[in-house]
Amino acid sequence: MQxxxxxxxxxxxxxxxxxxxxxxxxxxxxxQLAEAHSVSRMTARxxxxxxxxxxxxxxxxxxxxFVSDHRPMSSMLTIRSIHQEIEQRxxxxxxxxxxxxxxxxxxxxxxxxxxxxxxxxYHTQVVHHENDLPIQLEDRWxxxxxxxxYIAQDFTSQTxxxxxxxxxxxxxxxxxxxxxxATQNQAEQLDLSPQLPCLKITRxxxxxxxxxxxxxxxxxxxxYRLGGHLDF
Amino acid sequence: MQxxxxxxxxxxxxxxxxxxxxxxxxxxxxxQLAEAHSVSRMTARxxxxxxxxxxxxxxxxxxxxFVSDHRPMSSMLTIRSIHQEIEQRxxxxxxxxxxxxxxxxxxxxxxxxxxxxxxxxYHTQVVHHENDLPIQLEDRWxxxxxxxxYIAQDFTSQTxxxxxxxxxxxxxxxxxxxxxxATQNQAEQLDLSPQLPCLKITRxxxxxxxxxxxxxxxxxxxxYRLGGHLDF
DNA sequence: GGTTCGCACTTGTATATACAAGTATGTACA
DNA sequence: TGTACATACTTGTATATACAAGTGCGAACC
Numbered sequence: 332m333q334x335x336x337x338x339x340x341x342x343x344x345x346x347x348x349x350x351x352x353x354x355x356x357x358x359x360x361x362x363q364l365a366e367a368h369s370v371s372r373m374t375a376r377x378x379x380x381x382x383x384x385x386x387x388x389x390x391x392x393x394x395x396x397f398v399s400d401h402r403p404m405s406s407m408l409t410i411r412s413i414h415q416e417i418e419q420r421x422x423x424x425x426x427x428x429x430x431x432x433x434x435x436x437x438x439x440x441x442x443x444x445x446x447x448x449x450x451x452x453y454h455t456q457v458v459h460h461e462n463d464l465p466i467q468l469e470d471r472w473x474x475x476x477x478x479x480x481y482i483a484q485d486f487t488s489q490t491x492x493x494x495x496x497x498x499x500x501x502x503x504x505x506x507x508x509x510x511x512x513a514t515q516n517q518a519e520q521l522d523l524s525p526q527l528p529c530l531k532i533t534r535x536x537x538x539x540x541x542x543x544x545x546x547x548x549x550x551x552x553x554x555y556r557l558g559g560h561l562d563f
Numbered sequence: 564m565q566x567x568x569x570x571x572x573x574x575x576x577x578x579x580x581x582x583x584x585x586x587x588x589x590x591x592x593x594x595q596l597a598e599a600h601s602v603s604r605m606t607a608r609x610x611x612x613x614x615x616x617x618x619x620x621x622x623x624x625x626x627x628x629f630v631s632d633h634r635p636m637s638s639m640l641t642i643r644s645i646h647q648e649i650e651q652r653x654x655x656x657x658x659x660x661x662x663x664x665x666x667x668x669x670x671x672x673x674x675x676x677x678x679x680x681x682x683x684x685y686h687t688q689v690v691h692h693e694n695d696l697p698i699q700l701e702d703r704w705x706x707x708x709x710x711x712x713y714i715a716q717d718f719t720s721q722t723x724x725x726x727x728x729x730x731x732x733x734x735x736x737x738x739x740x741x742x743x744x745a746t747q748n749q750a751e752q753l754d755l756s757p758q759l760p761c762l763k764i765t766r767x768x769x770x771x772x773x774x775x776x777x778x779x780x781x782x783x784x785x786x787y788r789l790g791g792h793l794d795f
Numbered sequence: 796g797g798t799t800c801g802c803a804c805t806t807g808t809a810t811a812t813a814c815a816a817g818t819a820t821g822t823a824c825a
Numbered sequence: 826t827g828t829a830c831a832t833a834c835t836t837g838t839a840t841a842t843a844c845a846a847g848t849g850c851g852a853a854c855c
Contacts, residue, residue, distance in 0.1 A: 334837085335838080336838080360804075360806085361805080361806070362804090370839075371839065371841065372842095373840070373841085374838080374840075376806085377838090377839090379806095390805095390806065391805085391847085393804080393805050393806065393847030393848035393849080394805065394848060394849085395804090395805060395806080396806080508740070510743070510762045510763075511742070511760055528742040528743055528744050528760035529742050530741065530762075531742075566809090567809075568808080568809085592835060592836085594834090602809075605809075606809060608836085608837095609808090611836095622835095622836065622837095624816065624818080624835070624836040625818035625834080625835050625836065626818060626819085626835065626836080627818095627835060628835090
């Protein structure tokens with residue numbers, strides 16, 4: 332047995348899918364839907380609310396509810412924690428901490444972290460392994476103001492992001508994904524032949540008080556699966 | 564003036580951000596929240612519902628509501644239509660239809676499109692230009708069952724996805740993004756030096772009745788900006 | 796003719812209530 | 826000891842109602 336609000340949702344999406352309602356068209360008002368389906372207004376409203384959340388409909392107070400004209404414009408990019416992902420595949424996760432140091436920020440790092448030039452920042456470089464094969468290179472710069480003990484941690488038992496999320500719960504993050512060639516150095520760390528295309532993901536994380544860290548991920552070969560809606 | 568359910572949301576997220584509540588912790592029940600904030604249960608419930616939708620909380624009927632332990636695990640990858648994106652930058656959009664043909668599906672295409680081997684499918688290859696510079700290569704295979712007139716369209720005035728979205732409104736789409744090197748042929752179409760890393764996005768679209776098309780996008784240099792939460 | 800006001804209709808917020816359904820726990824019973 | 830049941834508490838669904846707030850239109854007024 333299906334809930335009633337769910338039936339109303341189905342009726343509306345069906346009307347959109349078979350072309351009865353075009354993008355921009357007005358859908359029946361909450362009161363009309365309520366009467367048509369013999370439910371209360373709040374139940375009809377719930378159906379509309381969930382379709383609005385899904386991006387199928389658009390609501391304007393005082394005007395009405397309409398079929399969205401630009402539905403498939405964005406998509407959930409789901410990237411699980413590298414640790415979890417590997418273990419879910421039934422494989423063995425391990426890592427190697429290549430570098431863990433405190434150094435003065437050059438202009439690029441300073442700009443990304445929002446600290447003065449030459450300010451001391453923490454840097455770690457970790458190679459992640461799946462069944463002892465290197466599959467991911469992580470470069471991370473951390474603002475000491477938010478994680479003063481970062482430099483003293485043991486990151487073989489706990490990932491850097493796990494630790495940071497503990498001491499400075501992040502509230503926001505920006506990401507950029509691009510395709511690059513691995514540098515000589517990076518290729519050596521990952522035990523790759525150079526000139527191999529890699530997915531590079533740059534990420535900047537914010538806590539409530541400022542920029543916590545930015546990290547650089549190199550994924551040779553790894554693919555990311557996307558679900559949802561996307562337009563190109 | 565802020566709505567009351569919004570105040571409750573703020574109170575909960577604040578509790579999570581300053582560490583009062585850890586992932587896995589139980590948040591007050593709907594009735595407790597209602598009493599504590601002097602609102603009805605439905606209002607307290609709405610606050611929780613929106614936080615659940617946002618991925619901050621997890622609810623289980625009969626058990627309670629808990630702080631999510633894997634908050635920042637996914638991110639909205641927002642990719643606007645190439646056409647819109649270029650025009651929003653104030654640049655000139657144009658394209659060149661390289662191929663538009665009907666041919667028998669090889670095993671790969673047949674598998675992706677869900678049609679028998681050697682079935683006739685439509686294929687188009689379009690190069691998208693920004694200010695007359697090629698920036699994107701689009702390969703698309705279409706199941707004729709859902710768009711029989713696809714092969715006769717003029718795709719200089721209308722993009723392939725615009726047309727398909729009209730004749731067969733899509734209900735779902737899968738995407739895979741990876742880094743590859745452009746092939747000799749692809750590099751020529753895009754007027755690139757070969758051996759350049761490109762973002763390759765493979766997409767399969769579904770209508771209510773089956774697989775409509777799958778497309779392959781090659782983006783040299785182009786970066787995708789992500790917003791929201793992501794974990795690695 | 797042009798402005799203002801009021802009305803009808805829409806969505807937004809909030810309440811009080813009722814029952815259904817899932818989970819855990821303890822108690823009574825075999 | 827162990828199974829079954831009753832109970833308390835949780836979230837899930839649904840209703841009827843009330844008022845707030847935004848939009849559009851027409852009628853009354855100047």
